[in-house]
Amino acid sequence: MKVEEIFFRDMYRQICLLSGAGVVAAVNLRGVFDYPPDEKLDGFLTYAYVDGETFVFEILAGAKLAGGRIKIFPSSYKKSVKLKRGAVDDAELRIVTAEYALPFRDRIAIINDRSEPDAAREETRLIKNLDAFRHPHYPDDVVVYFMSAEHKPELLWVRCLAVDENILTGELLNEPQSDYGCHAGDRIKFGVAQIGEQNVLLYLPAAAT
Numbered sequence: 001m002k003v004e005e006i007f008f009r010d011m012y013r014q015i016c017l018l019s020g021a022g023v024v025a026a027v028n029l030r031g032v033f034d035y036p037p038d039e040k041l042d043g044f045l046t047y048a049y050v051d052g053e054t055f056v057f058e059i060l061a062g063a064k065l066a067g068g069r070i071k072i073f074p075s076s077y078k079k080s081v082k083l084k085r086g087a088v089d090d091a092e093l094r095i096v097t098a099e100y101a102l103p104f105r106d107r108i109a110i111i112n113d114r115s116e117p118d119a120a121r122e123e124t125r126l127i128k129n130l131d132a133f134r135h136p137h138y139p140d141d142v143v144v145y146f147m148s149a150e151h152k153p154e155l156l157w158v159r160c161l162a163v164d165e166n167i168l169t170g171e172l173l174n175e176p177q178s179d180y181g182c183h184a185g186d187r188i189k190f191g192v193a194q195i196g197e198q199n200v201l202l203y204l205p206a207a208a209t
Contacts, residue, residue, distance in 0.1 A: 004089035008139040011048040019043030023091040035073035055085040086137040120162035145200040151178035
């Protein structure tokens with residue numbers, strides 16, 4: 001399947017094989033890998049995670065496919081090469097078995113330590129009811145519906161920070177066009193609500209901090 005067809009949680013903290021001419025061409029191979037000059041890489045063995053707010057694939061090794069097996073060419077640990085999801089949406093992706101992770105245990109542990117979010121934000125990443133509203137490249141960011149009797153409704157991006165009994169706290173990323181009593185950078189409260197027959201994420205001004 002292509003990267004763009006796979007939801008972030010299915011890839012999150014998994015060893016993924018990215019393949020395709022486009023993804024290989026995106027990396028200066030000789031500056032990153034040591035492998036025989038007559039070899040041709042088919043893709044990369046990567047580790048998928050959220051780096052800050054961006055979903056990325058960090059390259060662990062070059063990869064060559066042969067007879068259903070993956071031959072790997074480790075990269076230099078002096079270099080950290082991350083491919084943003086948005087740049088490789090057209091690449092083919094396969095989540096590989098745990099055996100391929102064994103040579104990279106220490107490196108994956110370092111990546112996890114470096115990128116570990118606080119527990120509250122990690123909890124919001126597990127909420128499936130938010131999935132329909134998430135940005136595909138920035139999974140902590142969701143689109144929230146702002147409405148009031150005085151103003152036209154607006155859809156704005158909010159970065160999830162925490163959840164408490166189905167009420168979410170997030171950072172407002174866009175400046176509203178109308179006055180909803182909040183501004184970009186503010187912490188706001190929101191939750192899942194039904195408008196007509198459609199579920200939306202709705203700003204909850206009465207619960208705002």
